[in-house]
Amino acid sequence: MTAGLVVEGASYRYAGAAERSLRNVSLELAPGRVIGVAGANESGKSTLCLLAAGLAPAVIGGRLEGSVRIDGVETTAIPPHGLAQQCGLLFQNAATQLSNTAATVFEEVAFGPCNLGLPVPEVIERVWWALRAVGVEEIAPRDPARLSGGQGQLVALASVLALRPRYLILDEPTSELDPAGTRLVAETLARIARETGAGILLVEHKMDVLARIADEVVVLAEGSVTLSGPAAAVLADPRLAELGVEPPAGVRLERAVREAGLEWSTALAEAIE
Amino acid sequence: MTAPGSTAPGSTAPVPSIEFEAVSFSYPDGTQALGEVGLRIEPGELVAIVGQNGSGKSTLVRHLNGLLRPTSGRVLLDGLDIRGIHVAGLAARVGLAFQNPDRQLFAGRVAAEVAFGPRNLGLRGAALDERVSSALEAVGLGSDAAANPYDLGYSRRKLLALASVLAMRTPILVLDEPTTGQDARGVARVRAVVAAAAGEGRTVIAISHDMRFVAECFERVAVMRAGRVVLDGAPDVVFGEASWPELRRTYLEPPLAAIEGARLGLGSTPTASRFVAALNDATGRGRISVG
Numbered sequence: 001m002t003a004g005l006v007v008e009g010a011s012y013r014y015a016g017a018a019e020r021s022l023r024n025v026s027l028e029l030a031p032g033r034v035i036g037v038a039g040a041n042e043s044g045k046s047t048l049c050l051l052a053a054g055l056a057p058a059v060i061g062g063r064l065e066g067s068v069r070i071d072g073v074e075t076t077a078i079p080p081h082g083l084a085q086q087c088g089l090l091f092q093n094a095a096t097q098l099s100n101t102a103a104t105v106f107e108e109v110a111f112g113p114c115n116l117g118l119p120v121p122e123v124i125e126r127v128w129w130a131l132r133a134v135g136v137e138e139i140a141p142r143d144p145a146r147l148s149g150g151q152g153q154l155v156a157l158a159s160v161l162a163l164r165p166r167y168l169i170l171d172e173p174t175s176e177l178d179p180a181g182t183r184l185v186a187e188t189l190a191r192i193a194r195e196t197g198a199g200i201l202l203v204e205h206k207m208d209v210l211a212r213i214a215d216e217v218v219v220l221a222e223g224s225v226t227l228s229g230p231a232a233a234v235l236a237d238p239r240l241a242e243l244g245v246e247p248p249a250g251v252r253l254e255r256a257v258r259e260a261g262l263e264w265s266t267a268l269a270e271a272i273e
Numbered sequence: 274m275t276a277p278g279s280t281a282p283g284s285t286a287p288v289p290s291i292e293f294e295a296v297s298f299s300y301p302d303g304t305q306a307l308g309e310v311g312l313r314i315e316p317g318e319l320v321a322i323v324g325q326n327g328s329g330k331s332t333l334v335r336h337l338n339g340l341l342r343p344t345s346g347r348v349l350l351d352g353l354d355i356r357g358i359h360v361a362g363l364a365a366r367v368g369l370a371f372q373n374p375d376r377q378l379f380a381g382r383v384a385a386e387v388a389f390g391p392r393n394l395g396l397r398g399a400a401l402d403e404r405v406s407s408a409l410e411a412v413g414l415g416s417d418a419a420a421n422p423y424d425l426g427y428s429r430r431k432l433l434a435l436a437s438v439l440a441m442r443t444p445i446l447v448l449d450e451p452t453t454g455q456d457a458r459g460v461a462r463v464r465a466v467v468a469a470a471a472g473e474g475r476t477v478i479a480i481s482h483d484m485r486f487v488a489e490c491f492e493r494v495a496v497m498r499a500g501r502v503v504l505d506g507a508p509d510v511v512f513g514e515a516s517w518p519e520l521r522r523t524y525l526e527p528p529l530a531a532i533e534g535a536r537l538g539l540g541s542t543p544t545a546s547r548f549v550a551a552l553n554d555a556t557g558r559g560r561i562s563v564g
Contacts, residue, residue, distance in 0.1 A: 040456040041428035092427050092454065095373055139327075143302050149372045149450065150326025150482075175453045176372065178325045178482045180524030205456060244456040249485070249529035256545040260553055 003071050005029040005052060005087070005167045005199055010066035012051055017062075021047040023223045024066070029167065029199040034189065036214035036231060037203045040244025044223040045203045046092055046171050052201055053089040053169045054078060070167065085116065088165035092172050092203075094156035098144050105131070105147070105155050106140040112163045130162035133188045135181070149176040157185065161192070168192070168200045174209060182206065186213050207248040211235050219243055288316035288444040288476055289351035289366060291337065296346035297500075298332055306332040308500040309346065316444075317474045319467070321487040324497030325524045330480045331372060333497070334447045337478075338367040365394060368443035372450045372480070374427070374434035383409070383425070383433060384418040390441045408440035411469065413462050428454045432462065439466065446470050448479040452486050464490055484528045488512060488543035498523040513541035 006029075012022040022044045029035050029052075037045050050056035054075030057064045068075045070086050078086070091097045102108035109130055113123040131137040134154045139147065144155060153176045160168065168189070174182040190213040193200050204210050210217055210231055217234040219227035221243050227234050234240075240247050247255070258264050291314040298307040306329045314320055322330045335341040336348045339355055348355045355363060368390075371377045380386035384405055391404045409415050412432040417425065422433055431454055438446065451463045460483075467490050470477050481487050487494055487508065494511040496504035496519070504511050504519050512520075512527040514535045520527060527543070534542030539551035 041454075041459055042426045046426070093373065093375065095375070142304065146300055146302060146304070148327040148331060154326070172454060176326070176450065176482075178323075178524060179484065179526045181326050182482075205454065241457060244458050246457040246460070253529055253533065253545055253548065256549045257552065260549040262549070262552060262556060 003031050005071075005201070006067070006069045007048075007052060008067045008069070010051060010064065010068055012047060012056060012065075013063045014047075014056075015061040015063075021223050022051065025220075025223070025225055026066075027218055027225070027228070029201055031166065031199050032193050032197045033215045034193050034200045034202060034213050036210035036217040037201060037220065038205070038207065038210065038217060038234075038240075038243075038245045039220035039226075043220040043244070045220055047223075048220065049089060049169045049171045049201065049203060051075075052167075053087040054083040055089065058083070084112075084165075085163065086165055087167045087169055088160040088163050090157055090160045090168075090170045090173050092175070094149075094153040094176070097156040097159070098152065100145070102144055104140065105136070105142050105144050108144045108155055109158045109162050112159055116163065126162045126164065127158075130158040133161055133192070134158050135184050150178060150181055153177060154181065154185070164196070164198075166198060168198055168202075170200065171203045172205065173202070174204065174206060182209060189213060205246075207235055207240075207246060207251075211248040211250070219245060288474060290315055290349075291445065291476065291478075292347075292349040292352070293333070293336070294347040294349060296333075296336060296343045296348060298329075298336070298341060299344050306500055307343075310500070310502055312495060312502055312505070314476060314478065316476055317471075318476055318493055319471050319491045320476075320478045320493045320495060321491035322478065322480045322495050322497060323482065323484070323487060323525060328497040328523070329500040330497055331449055332500075334369065334449060334478060334480060337445065337447055338369045339363045340369070361393070364390070364443075365441070366443055367445045367447060368438035368441045369447040370435045370438040370449060370451060372453070374430040377434045377437065378422045378430060381421060382418070383414060383420050383422055386422055386433060387437050387440045390437055394441065404440045404442070408436040411439055411462075411466055412436045413458075428456065428459050431455070432459065435463070435466065443475075445476045445478070448477070450480055450482070452481060452483045460486065467491075484512070484526065485544075488528050488531070496520065496523055496525065508543040509541040512543040 007025055007027050010025045011020050013020045039045050051068055056062055058076055099111050106127055109127045110123050113126045131140055134157050136154045157173050174185050186209045189200055192198050214231040217231045218225055227237055235248055236251055254264055293310045293312040295309045295311055296307055297309050299305045324330050378386055387405045387408050388401055391401055409418055412435050414432055452460045467477050494508055495502050504516055512531040530545045530548040531543045534548050539555055542548040542551050
């Protein structure tokens with residue numbers, strides 16, 4: 001058995017759809033690694049998340065060709081409760097993730113660990129750990145339905161982290177966050193990968209986040225992997241913009257300086273690093 | 274600056290000034306979201322509102338179309354308390370695109386979704402069709418008119434919500450986080466929408482965490498922290514070095530171009546083009562060497 005979340009030659013068509021949303025996608029997420037997923041809107045990023053987390057096709061149907069394995073086992077062979085413990089999935093729209101049953105943020109985050117049947121002291125410990133990890137412990141007593149967009153997103157992320165899954169599949173976890181929240185989430189994810197050995201698949205439009213924490217980056221276009229490799233190389237690739245992905249700020253600034261006919265010296269590069 | 278009450282071309286109503294007068298707001302659970310906010314926005318101004326998550330940005334703008342009413346204080350349009358303006362009158366003047374499009378969309382077809390607002394303004398037939406198609410074109414959804422909104426991905430649903438608001442041709446356009454979830458092309462569309470509204474003399478107010486979008490597309494930036502406006506000025510000022518301590522307290526970071534401009538002693542350069550111009554100028558005068 002190979003440890004890791006492996007997507008191999010996977011193509012996927014949603015139930016009732018004429019076209020495949022993913023075509024022959026392969027990637028290998030080893031424990032403790034962070035793989036960034038970038039691409040234009042509707043290039044297949046969210047579909048890849050559903051596939052990697054085993055929700056597609058097991059829960060939502062559709063047709064999968066190829067293979068998606070978690071630690072050597074096909075996701076189609078793992079029951080939903082088993083998947084939930086191995087793969088934590090954060091949806092793109094955090095509001096759709098919240099249970100709508102909890103009266104407080106604390107209970108919202110406790111919902112998952114309670115369902116895992118953990119002893120109460122451990123549930124409590126996990127909830128505080130998860131709330132602190134994303135910096136929202138102060139809003140623990142608040143009503144989850146009355147949070148700001150960013151706070152809701154952080155609470156949804158905390159709910160996933162509290163499950164302590166071996167693999168985290170995160171669909172734009174920082175989209176509604178302020179720069180400080182974005183930085184905190186990025187640092188927290190890097191730390192979780194490093195310290196707990198969780199593998200993280202991270203869909204992002206903010207390339208600065210991927211530049212900071214991703215080991216590898218995969219760029220999708222029309223359902224296929226068009227660029228992949230070490231993060232630094234992919235993020236500096238001149239084709240990125242054509243693929244609908246805005247390069248990191250440092251790369252953009254360098255390009256602007258060069259386009260103005262100024263030389264990009266080592267000294268300037270260091271100043272900007 | 275346009276005179277108050279001036280009429281924007283292509284829009285039916287004149288563009289009113291906006292004034293928040295010591296506006297405080299507390300949610301029913303006791304959370305105070307706004308504390309005596311005072312803010313005046315002239316007709317045709319392009320204002321970005323930035324601030325930490327939970328700092329009250331969305332709460333503030335929801336006062337503009339009457340979705341929320343101040344716990345104390347007043348919101349005035351052209352000096353008139355909006356409590357005295359009926360909902361339909363307000364809807365014709367202030368268009369608000371929500372942060373989360375799914376709180377806004379409800380129709381079975383994209384075209385019907387966009388037509389809902391202008392139809393309620395009394396438009397029918399060719400005039401209505403024109404409104405719908407031009408709004409869809411503006412956000413790049415021209416070929417999706419017959420689709421079901423929920424068959425669109427999140428980013429396109431968000432553009433659809435924006436189109437529904439554009440179709441109202443309101444003199445005041447309020448966009449809550451318009452660029453989130455958008456790829457480079459989507460962001461370019463949103464920027465074009467802001468530029469077009471600005472060109473017609475409308476007021477645009479946008480909440481954003483995207484400091485590059487803010488610095489490049491807006492002429493004024495209001496920074497909120499804990500329900501108050503703590504900085505308010507042009508991007509040069511708000512992202513200039515003198516404001517950094519306050520930005521840091523608000524957990525915000527200036528755009529990279531501003532940080533690097535300051536580091537290289539180029540002054541306040543909130544955008545890449547300003548940075549390059551200042552760099553060009555400085556190297557031309559031999560102040561710094563980049564060779």
